[in-house]
Amino acid sequence: xxxxxxxxxxxxxxxxxxxxxxxxxxxxxxxxxxxxxxxxxxxxxxxxxxxxxxxxxxxxxxxxxxxxxxxxxxxxxxxxxxxxxxxxxxxxxxxxxxxxxxxxxxxxxxxxxxxxxxxxxxxxxxxxxxxxxxxxxxxxxxxxxxxxxxxxxxxxxxxxxxxxxxxxxxxxxxxxxxxxxxxxxxxxxxxxxxxxxxxxxxxxxx
Numbered sequence: 001x002x003x004x005x006x007x008x009x010x011x012x013x014x015x016x017x018x019x020x021x022x023x024x025x026x027x028x029x030x031x032x033x034x035x036x037x038x039x040x041x042x043x044x045x046x047x048x049x050x051x052x053x054x055x056x057x058x059x060x061x062x063x064x065x066x067x068x069x070x071x072x073x074x075x076x077x078x079x080x081x082x083x084x085x086x087x088x089x090x091x092x093x094x095x096x097x098x099x100x101x102x103x104x105x106x107x108x109x110x111x112x113x114x115x116x117x118x119x120x121x122x123x124x125x126x127x128x129x130x131x132x133x134x135x136x137x138x139x140x141x142x143x144x145x146x147x148x149x150x151x152x153x154x155x156x157x158x159x160x161x162x163x164x165x166x167x168x169x170x171x172x173x174x175x176x177x178x179x180x181x182x183x184x185x186x187x188x189x190x191x192x193x194x195x196x197x198x199x200x201x202x203x204x205x206x
Contacts, residue, residue: 124190
């Protein structure tokens, strides 16, 4: 079961009140009542977000699922009885938050490196003899497809992200590393004034 989620690579990881309830083996309304009761304490660590889930069967009111950051979730768990399921969940949650933070740190490092190369790519596109009004989006879309197998639009759809979210923010650290390599290769091809079809062939071949 997934314990920790992230909206995009620029945001902070979070868990859900429903996840806490299921893993701690308590009723969801018990967890949400604690959140409402101690809302001011929890909001010392940031605003509490939430998701609304509609019932899949039967009638009833949609349920509110609270999003809790690591410090908020840690504080909330201290208000639960120290049962065996709660203790096991605490350990699992700490491990998953740690793993997610490590992945984010690696991603952000890769992203900082990529930004250095992206400027060179734009310069190469600007000096490309085949340049037109769609060249920037076409080249960047091609790079995304080569690395992920999806267009930026498809990638956003998979992650439920809005069009404002850069496709690079949705890639894994490994994909971002490969993207940087392909970006360098594309920059070289553009400077050699190769046509788009040849650039595509070379990026897919290597």
